[in-house]
Amino acid sequence: MENSAPDTASTQYICTSLWIDDPHGVADISRRRPNSQASAQATAQPGLNLQRLLVPHPGATLLLRVAGDSMRDAGIRHGDLLVVDRQLEPRAGLVVVALLDGGFTVKRLAGRGTRQWLEAAHPAYPSLPLHPHPDARIWGVATHVIRRC
Numbered sequence: 486m487e488n489s490a491p492d493t494a495s496t497q498y499i500c501t502s503l504w505i506d507d508p509h510g511v512a513d514i515s516r517r518r519p520n521s522q523a524s525a526q527a528t529a530q531p532g533l534n535l536q537r538l539l540v541p542h543p544g545a546t547l548l549l550r551v552a553g554d555s556m557r558d559a560g561i562r563h564g565d566l567l568v569v570d571r572q573l574e575p576r577a578g579l580v581v582v583a584l585l586d587g588g589f590t591v592k593r594l595a596g597r598g599t600r601q602w603l604e605a606a607h608p609a610y611p612s613l614p615l616h617p618h619p620d621a622r623i624w625g626v627a628t629h630v631i632r633r634c
Contacts, residue, residue, distance in 0.1 A: 539629050545572035548631075549582065549589070556580070556591055559606035565632050567591065569625040577601070580627040585618055591627065 540546045551565045559580065561567070567582070575581050581594045583603055592603035592613065603613040615621045 539568050540570075542570055542572040546570045546628075547625075549591075551591060555605040555607050555610045556593075557607050559593065561591065561606070561627075561630050562632065565630050567627045568629040568631065570628050571625040573626040573628070575623040575626055581623050582625045582627060583615075583621060584624045585613065585615075585621045587620070589624065594623065 536543065547569055549567045549569050551561055551563060551567055554563055556562075561580070569582050573579075575594055577595055577597070579594055580591065581603070583590050583592065583594075585603070590603065590613070592605055594601060595604045595612070596602050596615075599616070601615045603615065605612070
């Protein structure tokens with residue numbers, strides 16, 4: 486079975502309006518088109534609660550603005566906001582914020598046991614081993630990326 490691209494001529498994508506279909510605040514705009522009836526439904530629904538969707542641990546979560554392009558191939562771009570949860574356990578394969586040489590960096594955690602390193606998602610950036618850096622520590626786990634439309 487072949488995947489076919491959606492019919493973009495008949496579909497409009499909207500960045501500024503969401504129709505809330507679900508009590509958890511998840512919006513499905515893939516099958517909706519803006520019209521007066523949909524707009525009326527949108528205003529009758531409860532507001533979108535981003536905290537409930539993105540922040541399971543409010544006391545341990547913050548937003549960080551990304552600077553640089555070392556994670557571009559992972560879909561994290563310069564200027565994006567990262568939702569970072571400091572309560573989650575960092576594991577290999579997760580995107581983390583690490584404190585390294587007195588500064589923060591965003592990379593994918595890799596390794597086994599005590600041998601760990603940070604991998605960029607850009608071919609121009611080398612992996613960074615954590616063991617030769619005495620002050621290196623994983624500071625939090627990135628859970629979501631927020632980008633301007």
